[in-house]
Amino acid sequence: MTEIDTETFLADLYALREIGRFRTGVHRPTFSPDDMQSRRWLMGRLEACGLGASIDGIGNVLGRHRGPGPHLLVGSHIETQNEAGWLDGALGVVAGLALARAGLPVDIVAFADEEGHFSGGFLGSRSAIGDLTEAEIDAARNRTDGTPLRAALKTVGLAGISRMQLDTSRYRGFLELHIEQGTQLESAGLHLGVVSGIVAIWQFKIVFKGNQDHAGGTTMAERRDAGLSAVRLLAAIDREFPKVCGPRSTWTTGQITLDPGGYSIIPGCAEVAFQFRDVSIPVLERMEACLEALVCESNRRERCTATLTPLSKAIPAPCDPNLMEAISQAAEQVCPGRWQVMPSGAGHDAQNIARILPAAMLFVPSIGGISHHWAEDTTDADLAFGVRALGGAAARVLAG
Amino acid sequence: MTEIDTETFLADLYALREIGRFRTGVHRPTFSPDDMQSRRWLMGRLEACGLGASIDGIGNVLGRHRGPGPHLLVGSHIETQNEAGWLDGALGVVAGLALARAGLPVDIVAFADEEGHFSGGFLGSRSAIGDLTEAEIDAARNRTDGTPLRAALKTVGLAGISRMQLDTSRYRGFLELHIEQGTQLESAGLHLGVVSGIVAIWQFKIVFKGNQDHAGGTTMAERRDAGLSAVRLLAAIDREFPKVCGPRSTWTTGQITLDPGGYSIIPGCAEVAFQFRDVSIPVLERMEACLEALVCESNRRERCTATLTPLSKAIPAPCDPNLMEAISQAAEQVCPGRWQVMPSGAGHDAQNIARILPAAMLFVPSIGGISHHWAEDTTDADLAFGVRALGGAAARVLAG
Incomplete structure (x- = not known):
């Protein structure tokens, strides 16, 4: 040897x-x-x-x-x-x-x-x-x-x-x-x-556009809080992905950026770094379809606009x-x-x-x-x- | 005049x-x-x-x-x-x-x-x-x-x-x-x-401690994802606060920081900047009690530890x-x-x-x-x- x-x-x-x-x-x-x-x-x-x-x-x-x-x-x-x-x-x-x-x-x-x-x-x-x-x-x-x-x-x-x-x-x-x-x-x-x-890793950027406002002067009903829309989408992913994933799939939110990011400012923009992984293309496609459907649902229900951008989709x-x-x-x-x-x-x-x-x-x-x-x-x-x-x-x- | x-x-x-x-x-x-x-x-x-x-x-x-x-x-x-x-x-x-x-x-x-x-x-x-x-x-x-x-x-x-x-x-x-x-x-x-x-503004820092891991090598079951625990708590606040707030209360998450913050890294730590406001002390106290209860619940259910730190409580x-x-x-x-x-x-x-x-x-x-x-x-x-x-x-x- x-x-x-x-x-x-x-x-x-x-x-x-x-x-x-x-x-x-x-x-x-x-x-x-x-x-x-x-x-x-x-x-x-x-x-x-x-x-x-x-x-x-x-x-x-x-x-x-x-x-x-x-x-x-x-x-x-x-x-x-x-x-x-x-x-x-x-x-x-x-x-x-x-x-x-x-x-x-x-x-x-x-x-x-x-x-x-x-x-x-x-x-x-x-x-x-x-x-x-x-x-x-x-x-x-x-x-x-x-x-x-x-x-x-x-x-x-x-x-x-x-x-x-x-x-x-x-x-x-x-x-x-x-x-x-x-x-x-x-x-x-x-x-x-x-x-x-x-x-394969499939990687996405999800951007939420709302309205930056003062956290005291803007009532809950008036707000377009981009951070809150992001939290709701991430909670929905947490709920729905287990229903479509494979036995060894993983999915990860690595970063959440609220802009501008102060205690007293309702975030006007939120950006989420999201990815999922699997060895099977059908499973990857199922997870992507689920993600797309959740973003659509977010855009129907929320007062902020969510945009899903695929960054990389390996095989x-x-x-x-x-x-x-x-x-x-x-x-x-x-x-x-x-x-x-x-x-x-x-x-x-x-x-x-x-x-x-x-x-x-x-x-x-x-x-x-x-x-x-x-x-x-x-x-x-x-x-x-x-x-x-x-x-x-x-x-x-x-x-x- | x-x-x-x-x-x-x-x-x-x-x-x-x-x-x-x-x-x-x-x-x-x-x-x-x-x-x-x-x-x-x-x-x-x-x-x-x-x-x-x-x-x-x-x-x-x-x-x-x-x-x-x-x-x-x-x-x-x-x-x-x-x-x-x-x-x-x-x-x-x-x-x-x-x-x-x-x-x-x-x-x-x-x-x-x-x-x-x-x-x-x-x-x-x-x-x-x-x-x-x-x-x-x-x-x-x-x-x-x-x-x-x-x-x-x-x-x-x-x-x-x-x-x-x-x-x-x-x-x-x-x-x-x-x-x-x-x-x-x-x-x-x-x-x-x-x-x-x-x-009055009551302001809090909420810190979640989990385990920083590779987003591919760590199965969903093994993870201690601090960011996910933060998202779940914020979703719970979104669900529960309307039940205890006053007619003009506001609450805001101004910042979410996932550490270290990369696409392929499960966050080992998450920090949330949170505040609420009201003109009534009993309402403020109700919201604080709700927040404390949700943090307790998070610590019972999640694999990450959440710590709630009051930063300022005005009257x-x-x-x-x-x-x-x-x-x-x-x-x-x-x-x-x-x-x-x-x-x-x-x-x-x-x-x-x-x-x-x-x-x-x-x-x-x-x-x-x-x-x-x-x-x-x-x-x-x-x-x-x-x-x-x-x-x-x-x-x-x-x-x-």
Whole structure:
């Protein structure tokens, strides 16, 4: 079995955590100074492993194996959510370094903005499969501060650089090691999860337009309170979605913004960030129809106007059976009987790569299921299981 | 009848609007550079009217009539809500200038932070009646950026200056001219409102603690979604408050903050800014009991913990009958048959001054009821009616 240097692998992970460190996690939003420093750090490590490193016009970092094929593509992303964990994304990229160091003929990729700091989401992996237009780049803005993506690319020196397209003839497939971001492995006392498929995320903005008024001078009957209309719609979603969802569906309101947002001001505008996820397209379509019907009902009953805008509607991605088989065999060798096959509730770059290449994923446990938070963590032992199983799977695929 | 120079009065209002102008409104949060400039502008105008101008250690500006009594105190405040209207507060202060210019023996006051940019609220008028302790000043912070009040006072050069106390023996009462901040006068085709009393505002922070998790990796059953618990409580308030409120009660959720606030993150914390208002203490107490019961119910049913923190609980303030009578007579003289007696749904400095002096208020219409928004406006004709009736009322009281 391929020998992985887990000590250097862990040292790389620790080193990357120091860039943009926040408590025990990191804060590296896409194209922030810390994010760009981490990309430069990665390019240095790729070269040190003997790979040819480059960065493209959307921020994707690629390390290209200099020898003959067959090749595998391995990676994930290295930017993070705000004040988030040290492993999400970073693990899959740094695991690639470990495989290269073990002599496996892999290319290593860090796709830009998997975390969706810019509208559209998955900019890097979508660009690499030819699914990101220049017009989309023109329109994309930072979700936090509104900065146009074009301006951000110019600031970090990536404007005018061409965007790489993955050469499907070069690779036998794509492998992504990731943390589970849930508690299923931990609860079952398992160390590895072989991913069967990745849910699709359908994301929406719901905007309510009412009338901004003084909270004392305007009687309840006169009000057009955008915040109250938003609360009523969200309560209706809470009531109705369980009737149409699938057994593993999730739906989340991540943000509610009342404008202008003062104690004594009736909100004239409310904006809700809403998403749902499932592995089944019919279930996703049922949830969307329910959401649309509830927005229609809101517009019939409320004195504020609700507008539903779909932001992104991905398609679920089943993992490649041959790659899954190789990962399962490697998992059984590394932790006999302590792994399972499971779906991924989170979206990943692999779901995009799966559209042009065989793709598969391997999970390691998340302590307490904590994710997208600086307290996110995984034991060193499980990290080592993960990279060793990934290496074993890669060796099997490349030898096949 | 006292002759008011309405042209200079309107010119003063327009001049004040230029300080911190935002579209057709103004942005002068308490102790901002524009706010301090407006206070210095006011002191200059007071001196130009022959009054002795001073500013005290909490930012109150007082213009003191130099001649013999009897005196009346006239005024309001001049800081504004964020990106708000040009008349709220400013009108009552600038009207004082017009009365002084007409030769009436009035003192003019601009109380600091009526708008509650700092926690506690009504800092200036509460200080002037001896209801603001040094400990409260130590604890107060800016609600937007968290700046301690002490630091803000130091920055604007007010640290260490003594705070004025109103001399009750000096005044026959306090008069405050203000915009209605509602549509009752406009709807009824009236020009003036003689205020019968001022509602009390009871203000609360409701914090929900759950668990921040990844929106895909965490099943619906496992979640502790603080935002969802907040939505459920707010929906319950929407359902239950109409059963306990009075005929003119209002309740408002001005802000909902989900932390950390990303599409793919289950909020670990949610904070709600909530207030209600009424003129009756029993009604206020009924609404508070209902709110407390709903929070208890939330804590029994939800997997997140809700904590209810009262921030301020004012007492309703009835206006002085003799002052109301003088204002009513003046209103009838200025606009025969086109005025009414009405309660104030908004809080005002007069409610604090009413605790130590006879106090009363006069309203002019708000176009479209718009308030706490830059589009707030009143016709020049109604502004002139207001200042002329205020002058007539003051002359009656002083002659009595």
